[in-house]
Amino acid sequence: MLKFNYRNADAMVVGEANGLNIAQEFDNYKETIASIIADLNKRKDKPGQWLQWMNLGYSEETIWYAKEFASMVENRFENILVLGIGGSALGGIAVTEALLKPYWNLLSAEERNNFPRIFFLDNIDPDTMQGLLNVLDLKKTLVNVITKSGSTAEIMSQYMILKDMLEKELGDDYRKNIVVTTDKNVGVLKQLADQEGYKTFIIPDDVGGRFSVFSAVGLVPFALVGIDIDELTNGIKDMDLALKNTDIHENIAAQNALIHYLMDTQKGKKLSVMMPYSSRLRYVADWYAQLWAESLGKEYDKNGNKVNVGPTPIKALGVTDQHSQIQLYNEGPNDKLITFIRVENFDTTIEIPNIFEYTGIGYLGGKTINDLLNAEADSTKVALSDYCRPTLTISIDKITPYSMGQLLYMLEVQTAIAGELYNIDTFNQPGVEQAKNYTYALMGRSGYEDSAQQLQEKMASV
Numbered sequence: 001m002l003k004f005n006y007r008n009a010d011a012m013v014v015g016e017a018n019g020l021n022i023a024q025e026f027d028n029y030k031e032t033i034a035s036i037i038a039d040l041n042k043r044k045d046k047p048g049q050w051l052q053w054m055n056l057g058y059s060e061e062t063i064w065y066a067k068e069f070a071s072m073v074e075n076r077f078e079n080i081l082v083l084g085i086g087g088s089a090l091g092g093i094a095v096t097e098a099l100l101k102p103y104w105n106l107l108s109a110e111e112r113n114n115f116p117r118i119f120f121l122d123n124i125d126p127d128t129m130q131g132l133l134n135v136l137d138l139k140k141t142l143v144n145v146i147t148k149s150g151s152t153a154e155i156m157s158q159y160m161i162l163k164d165m166l167e168k169e170l171g172d173d174y175r176k177n178i179v180v181t182t183d184k185n186v187g188v189l190k191q192l193a194d195q196e197g198y199k200t201f202i203i204p205d206d207v208g209g210r211f212s213v214f215s216a217v218g219l220v221p222f223a224l225v226g227i228d229i230d231e232l233t234n235g236i237k238d239m240d241l242a243l244k245n246t247d248i249h250e251n252i253a254a255q256n257a258l259i260h261y262l263m264d265t266q267k268g269k270k271l272s273v274m275m276p277y278s279s280r281l282r283y284v285a286d287w288y289a290q291l292w293a294e295s296l297g298k299e300y301d302k303n304g305n306k307v308n309v310g311p312t313p314i315k316a317l318g319v320t321d322q323h324s325q326i327q328l329y330n331e332g333p334n335d336k337l338i339t340f341i342r343v344e345n346f347d348t349t350i351e352i353p354n355i356f357e358y359t360g361i362g363y364l365g366g367k368t369i370n371d372l373l374n375a376e377a378d379s380t381k382v383a384l385s386d387y388c389r390p391t392l393t394i395s396i397d398k399i400t401p402y403s404m405g406q407l408l409y410m411l412e413v414q415t416a417i418a419g420e421l422y423n424i425d426t427f428n429q430p431g432v433e434q435a436k437n438y439t440y441a442l443m444g445r446s447g448y449e450d451s452a453q454q455l456q457e458k459m460a461s462v
């Protein structure tokens with residue numbers, strides 16, 4: 001299991017002004033938390049609650065179909081190209097970066113055990129898009145178009161470009177190089193996929209984009225590149241079982257959610273930093289930033305009161321950002337709660353050779369890079385507490401499919417519990433929809449003529 005250590009967020013360590021009396025707060029919120037957890041588990045199967053992501057670990061069917069598809073196309077493709085953005089890409093990027101061998105796309109086919117390379121096109125910068133298309137042999141590329149809404153302008157444009165290019169290269173056979181992951185009803189992509197006869201995976205109802213990593217959105221690309229999705233889902237299921245515990249003393253997602261909530265609302269820690277001490281986990285911080293920001297950043301609470309809540313997520317990387325951000329974290333405004341993610345055992349141990357005796361560097365010889373990394377993580381944590389800066393630590397024994405399932409699922413549940421504490425709708429994103437609608441209007445989509453008119457007026461007046 002993951003370990004969660006909150007000692008350095010306690011008033012005992014960082015002082016009353018910046019820390020919480022955590023044991024006391026756990027007692028104060030014991031009943032509130034128990035009823036939130038019981039309520040989430042009670043509501044999760046009800047339509048319209050957007051809690052179906054809590055069942056994804058148990059979806060034997062999706063796991064089976066993802067594996068079957070992967071074995072059907074085995075050895076046929078050199079590359080997987082995922083077209084997706086936001087929740088349709090960030091989880092995939094986080095998990096593949098964590099679980100595939102580092103620099104996967106630079107390895108030979110043999111070193112990849114003949115599994116394909118994987119690319120995520122999660123932006124529409126024309127230069128990088130063209131650059132990627134220049135290096136991919138499209139005949140040997142399987143394009144996975146992922147969009148829950150089936151209409152996101154960025155992804156549908158990418159799809160149209162890729163479809164056209166594939167058709168020109170492959171004639172009628174282009175269809176074999178496209179697989180679609182989308183909603184069964186919403187948007188045009190499902191309709192198109194049916195007409196064109198693409199292999200299609202459905203994102204279940206009531207699973208929002210940022211909570212969709214364990215649906216076909218993630219499982220299909222993971223299976224295609226050889227990630228053990230059975231182990232991944234075992235991690236999710238075991239974590240789910242643990243997080244059903246309504247006792248806050250036994251539930252790390254609830255503890256983490258409550259500490260974040262109280263730090264924000266009582267101690268002015270409006271910024272929430274996630275800092276993994278592992279390059280392989282750096283994109284977990286990206287995925288989490290979206291999960292936290294879109295879920296908790298809300299204008300209204302559930303009772304319609306204007307609240308404008310939500311801690312601002314920040315991503316950092318240990319040790320790299322010790323040399324860029326830590327100065328600010330130690331001495332700048334004391335407005336942050338920092339969560340370290342620590343890996344106890346790396347796959348590799350690298351020894352530093354004993355080749356110099358200079359006093360300035362000789363001490364490093366005979367140690368390992370692993371020792372250095374862990375020493376830096378420990379000293380940064382202690383230095384922060386010397387400056388009365390609260391920190392939390394999540395420890396993972398090893399980066400494996402099982403521990404990644406556990407970690408991401410725990411963070412999802414933590415987000416849902418935090419949303420209940422803020423009393424907001426965790427699962428909507430009106431602030432994202434607004435800009436999406438303006439884009440449709442600007443690009444001339446029919447049905448958006450009024451917005452286009454308003455937008456032109458607003459732009460003219462700036």
Ligand code: PA5
Binds near residue numbers: 146147150152432
């Ligand atoms: O979490 C969300 O809902 C969003 O970030 C979406 O994932 C993102 O906007 C992409 O949407 P879609 O998957 O519909 O293309």
